Amino acid sequence: MKRSRIGIGAIALFSVAALGLAGCSSDSGTESTDSASSTAIVSTNGNEPQAPLVTTGTTEVGGGKILTSIYAGLVSYQADGSIVNEVADSIESDDATTWTVKLKDGWTFTNGEAVTSKSFIDAWNYGAKFSNAQGSSYFFDNIVGFSYDEDTELTGLKAVDDTTFTVELSSPEADWPLRLGYTAYMPLPSVAYEDIEAFGENPIGNGPYMLAEEGAWNHDVEINLITNPDYDGVRKPVNGGLDIRFYTSQDAAYADVQAGNLDVLDAVPDTQFENYEAEFGDRAVNQPAAIFQAFNIPYYLEHWTGEEGKLRRAAISMSIDRGEITDVIFQGTRTPATDFTSPVIDGYSDSLEGAEVLEFNPDEAKKLWAEADAIAPYGDTVFTLAYNADGGHQAWVDAVTNSIKNTLGINAEGKSYPDFKSALDDRVNAKLTGATRAGWQADYPSLYNFLAPLYQTGAGSNYEGYSSEEFDSLLKEGSKSATVEDATAKYQEAQEVLLKDLPTIPLWYSNVTGVSGDTVDNVEFGWDSVPLYYAVTKG
Incomplete structure (x- = not known):
């Protein structure tokens, strides 16, 4: 017996209920598409990534914060955790087992290559391949053809045309689209597979930000991102970019916000729990x-x-x-x-x-x-x-x-x-x-x-x-x-x-627990504790 067609709207409603959070989701990203972005760079704290910046190989917060800024997936998460289509035009299924994904036209990577069905299928196959030893490989274990023990192809992935592909799961999953905003499911350009480790040092994405220049990742110091001028998705930045600085202590990062040298901090040190809300007022968050x-x-x-x-x-x-x-x-x-x-x-x-x-x-x-x-x-x-x-x-x-x-x-x-x-x-x-x-x-x-x-x-x-x-x-x-x-x-x-x-x-x-300086406005923290950087205004 066929179930009624399941679409992204139904999943989005599910995810809002799943979070159980009060209040409305942020739509500041979509509102900003009609206004010119500021050229001011927003500075924030981060951690030195453990490994090269490859979507299927990064499983820790420091690298993930960067990857979600430079890539766009099929869906994006709003402030409350609900999902909205980004690269996907629709994600639908009659039975929650075989899903049809249609992409929006016009998406490109920052090197000019078109984002197509193949961009997703090749990236997912790379991530799932046993010998590639990718940290996020298990995210594909529900797709037909996956193996934990040997190199196999995800036979459940089939390209219909450049902007349509199907995904066959090994068993029904009504909320499968809820996963698809995670970095493991994001597309990769064909150049990535020529030398994946070198690519991970200077990744080429399709998201709201991109590396400021080759070598913008200064290891153990910072990574510099600027806005992607060709990005027109739901997270359109209203700033000029991000400087993500790798601090060796939260106290040092907090002191920089106090001194006006850091715009946004997403982790207040425990030494300041007694003081930070009084000191920063409505520029402090505890949620x-x-x-x-x-x-x-x-x-x-x-x-x-x-x-x-x-x-x-x-x-x-x-x-x-x-x-x-x-x-x-x-x-x-x-x-x-x-x-x-x-x-x-x-x-x-x-x-x-x-x-x-x-x-x-x-x-x-x-x-x-x-x-x-x-x-x-x-x-x-x-x-x-x-x-x-x-x-x-x-x-x-x-x-x-x-x-x-x-x-x-x-x-x-x-x-x-x-x-x-x-x-x-x-x-x-x-x-x-x-x-x-x-x-x-x-x-x-x-x-x-x-x-x-x-x-x-x-x-x-x-x-x-x-x-x-x-x-x-x-x-x-x-x-x-x-x-x-x-x-x-x-x-x-x-x-x-x-x-x-x-x-x-x-x-x-x-x-x-976070704080922001009086240098920035519209600082909002998402369901997963990460600030919505694209919505931060400065100058």
């Missing part, structure tokens, strides 16, 4: 965002696998006083976690079976630790929690390790890396000697996005080696569900497996 924070303990370390590992993970979790830490250190900018997602995502829960393991319970923590010691003594081993010093994490890491130390009577301390890139490198290469700070800023507004990339066996961001057949099975059942409600139920069951295994120790959900 919910799709950000989950935790720490992971690698499965390749002694004491953290099998029954002993489960006992120790639960003991560690129950030895942390999340309520006190979020009150004292974060002062209303964090909320203790009750699941593995975010309160702004539809399907979030504060009543999952087994969630009591996330509550502070010193007596139970000591009991479980003793049971683990009966299996294999922990002895004088120091429990370390790694973090990147450029992210403003030291205060909470010290508080968490002190809580663990005071509860369990073991040696526990933080381990500082100079920057995010070096910390992530050790995670990627399985070189950690203890626990590591972890977190997730959603790629698109869905429970699935908080689960599959991090905990599915072999997933691109599953660096610490978790694998569970039960979890994988429930995740797959959820992705094949005919309704959002059925999918949510399966994803919640999958989280109950995580609560037993604790591959990550959930800590809290983050608000986006």
Whole structure:
């Protein structure tokens, strides 16, 4: 039996409901298309990307912030997370399995090459190919022809003509278009495949911004972007470009905003939580965002696998006083976690079976630790929690390790890396000697996005080696569900497996806390905590 035709409008309505946020979505990008853009450059904070800027290879926030600025996908996310067609003219299906994508005419990359069906099909095939080892490859695992184990072609992708292609999924997904604003699904020009790493140093996109010149990425310092004069999409910039500066500390970035040397900061350091709203007034923001924070303990370390590992993970979790830490250190900018997602995502829960393991319970923590010691003594081993010093994490890491130390009577301390890139490198290469700070800023507004990339066996961001057949099975059942409600139920069951295994120790959900200088106006932060840069006016 055929279902009624599913179009982008229906999905957009779904995504608004999914977020559960009050207020209207931003349309400042579309309004700006009739007015001339300012030539003033907006400065903002960022992180040195971990890898070359390739759409299917970048899975961290620093690189993602740049890629979403220089590329345009089939859809874009508005401030509240709802989607609007960008390069796509329509995305439709009769059965939620085979989707027909029609592109708008006239789109080009900044080198003049036309954006066609092939631009998307080739990019997705490159991202999915096993030997290319792309961090976002799992985003294509629902397309017919995908393989985790060998090089295959996505046979589910077929070009009808230059501006039309079809996508056959391995099972129905009614909300599939909701994914398509993520960078992994963006198109690439043909020149990219001549030398993908060199291309990643000077990427050529089709979005609202482009690199100011060849070599505009000054590693460990900044990247300079200017507006793309040929861009006429829904995110038309009203400024002249972006200088994204890579700070080694949030305090330094905050001081630059105070001094008028930085326009927009999207992460206030914890040292300023008590002062920033009073100091910046209506130029300060503190609002919910799709950000989950935790720490992971690698499965390749002694004491953290099998029954002993489960006992120790639960003991560690129950030895942390999340309520006190979020009150004292974060002062209303964090909320203790009750699941593995975010309160702004539809399907979030504060009543999952087994969630009591996330509550502070010193007596139970000591009991479980003793049971683990009966299996294999922990002895004088120091429990370390790694973090990147450029992210403003030291205060909470010290508080968490002190809580663990005071509860369990073991040696526990933080381990500082100079920057995010070096910390992530050790995670990627399985070189950690203890626990590591972890977190997730959603790629698109869905429970699935908080689960599959991090905990599915072999997933691109599953660096610490978790694998569970039960979890994988429930995740797959959820992705094949005919309704959002059925999918949510399966994803919640999958989280109950995580609560037993604790591959990550959930800590809290983050608000986006940001400030902007009096040099700029119209600063709005999106559902994922990233400012809508194209809407910022200056001068």
